[in-house]
Amino acid sequence: MCWKGTIPLMFRKVITVATSGEGDIINLTPHIRSILHESGVKDGMCHLFVTGSTAAITTIEYEPGVLSDLKRALSVLAPDDISYAHDQAWGDGNGRSHVKAAVVGPSLTVPVIDGDTVCGTWQQIVLLELDIRSSRRRTVICTVTESAAPG
Amino acid sequence: MCWKGTIPLMFRKVITVATSGEGDIINLTPHIRSILHESGVKDGMCHLFVTGSTAAITTIEYEPGVLSDLKRALSVLAPDDISYAHDQAWGDGNGRSHVKAAVVGPSLTVPVIDGDTVCGTWQQIVLLELDIRSSRRRTVICTVTESAAPG
Amino acid sequence: MCWKGTIPLMFRKVITVATSGEGDIINLTPHIRSILHESGVKDGMCHLFVTGSTAAITTIEYEPGVLSDLKRALSVLAPDDISYAHDQAWGDGNGRSHVKAAVVGPSLTVPVIDGDTVCGTWQQIVLLELDIRSSRRRTVICTVTESAAPG
Numbered sequence: 195m196c197w198k199g200t201i202p203l204m205f206r207k208v209i210t211v212a213t214s215g216e217g218d219i220i221n222l223t224p225h226i227r228s229i230l231h232e233s234g235v236k237d238g239m240c241h242l243f244v245t246g247s248t249a250a251i252t253t254i255e256y257e258p259g260v261l262s263d264l265k266r267a268l269s270v271l272a273p274d275d276i277s278y279a280h281d282q283a284w285g286d287g288n289g290r291s292h293v294k295a296a297v298v299g300p301s302l303t304v305p306v307i308d309g310d311t312v313c314g315t316w317q318q319i320v321l322l323e324l325d326i327r328s329s330r331r332r333t334v335i336c337t338v339t340e341s342a343a344p345g
Numbered sequence: 346m347c348w349k350g351t352i353p354l355m356f357r358k359v360i361t362v363a364t365s366g367e368g369d370i371i372n373l374t375p376h377i378r379s380i381l382h383e384s385g386v387k388d389g390m391c392h393l394f395v396t397g398s399t400a401a402i403t404t405i406e407y408e409p410g411v412l413s414d415l416k417r418a419l420s421v422l423a424p425d426d427i428s429y430a431h432d433q434a435w436g437d438g439n440g441r442s443h444v445k446a447a448v449v450g451p452s453l454t455v456p457v458i459d460g461d462t463v464c465g466t467w468q469q470i471v472l473l474e475l476d477i478r479s480s481r482r483r484t485v486i487c488t489v490t491e492s493a494a495p496g
Numbered sequence: 497m498c499w500k501g502t503i504p505l506m507f508r509k510v511i512t513v514a515t516s517g518e519g520d521i522i523n524l525t526p527h528i529r530s531i532l533h534e535s536g537v538k539d540g541m542c543h544l545f546v547t548g549s550t551a552a553i554t555t556i557e558y559e560p561g562v563l564s565d566l567k568r569a570l571s572v573l574a575p576d577d578i579s580y581a582h583d584q585a586w587g588d589g590n591g592r593s594h595v596k597a598a599v600v601g602p603s604l605t606v607p608v609i610d611g612d613t614v615c616g617t618w619q620q621i622v623l624l625e626l627d628i629r630s631s632r633r634r635t636v637i638c639t640v641t642e643s644a645a646p647g
């Protein structure tokens with residue numbers, strides 16, 4: 195194989211955030227803007243991935259009301275007050291966290307234009323802390339790749 | 346940094362579609378095929394992203410029955426007849442739209458082989474209009490990148 | 497256009513797996529590790545896409561208890577015992593499969609660092625078989641792209 199010589203460049207940074215317990219939702223947009231600025235990338239893609247199986251990434255309007263509405267909706271899928279096979283097997287107590295995370299998903303890719311993500315004004319990129327611990331540190335891998343329109 | 350000289354090319358187009366109100370589902374596949382044809386890209390990736398926090402992108406069989414089944418399912422998560430904190434704060438009335446959009450997500454990446462997406466015969470790429478306005482214009486960013494197998 | 501000369505390389509393989517009926521969940525991580533090893537790619541991205549509209553891809557802890565918890569949760573969205581417009585129109589009986597697949601989604605992108613995905617220890621990449629047939633063969637397209645940090 196002849197990979198060398200045609201490998202595009204990427205700019206990769208780890209975003210580390212502290213979360214304050216189940217249901218905490220962190221606005222990642224300022225972190226991502228800072229990374230985009232540092233990368234110097236004007237046009238391309240930005241990819242986010244959270245490691246761990248009890249957190250998720252999506253977009254939403256970062257407004258307290260709608261964040262609590264989202265939490266209520268996810269509890270329809272995975273209520274607090276039912277029994278989980280995961281908890282019976284492992285005693286973790288976070289079966290509901292795993293279920294919500296698997297449905298929302300750990301990953302998001304957003305286009306970059308003119309040095310910023312193309313998200314709408316009321317559309318922020320967020321990390322959902324779904325685990326039941328009182329606090330955690332979360333690791334989000336942010337990968338920025340540059341591309342250019344053909345000349 | 347030495348980005349220049351190794352930046353891959355991309356082909357980026359905006360798909361603008363008119364939606365006819367809450368629950369409208371638009372088949373994006375013909376739009377995407379047209380963009381792929383225009384790009385000339387045979388092998389690579391195609392990425393879709395909808396701006397705004399009250400719409401979503403996924404794949405489904407574009408058949409009226411299953412589209413109505415999907416709408417019913419999303420209303421289990423975010424029913425029409427309950428109170429939303431978002432609506433109480435802002436009077437928007439579209440709290441349910443935000444919730445559904447955050448769960449399904451705004452983004453999708455699909456492989457391109459031989460100039461077409463690899464979707465199955467009964468698997469179309471769709472835009473879900475989840476907002477409550479009677480009509481909207483939606484912006485979907487379509488980014489096509491070409492890659493080649495190593496020689 | 498001048499694509500040639502700046503096209504990055506990708507390594508693309510099809511993962512074919514046999515599924516044993518509705519609710520089967522396949523751990524794709526060993527397949528992906530094998531492809532990453534074969535590709536020789538150390539840093540970049542790995543993308544997974546399942547063709548067909550009655551299967552989905554996500555991450556979860558591959559542990560029997562939590563897998564059954566996820567199945568229960570998806571049945572809240574699309575129960576076995578209600579009527580589906582899709583089934584009334586087509587007699588397929590798999591309306592619920594389509595609905596679950598559309599919500600979870602067919603696609604996932606994961607960063608690659610040091611030749612492996614960055615998933616957490618308890619975070620596996622899985623294929624959800626949601627269709628009602630007693631067995632199926634599923635096709636997952638795995639695309640690995642290499643990128644390098646700027647020098």
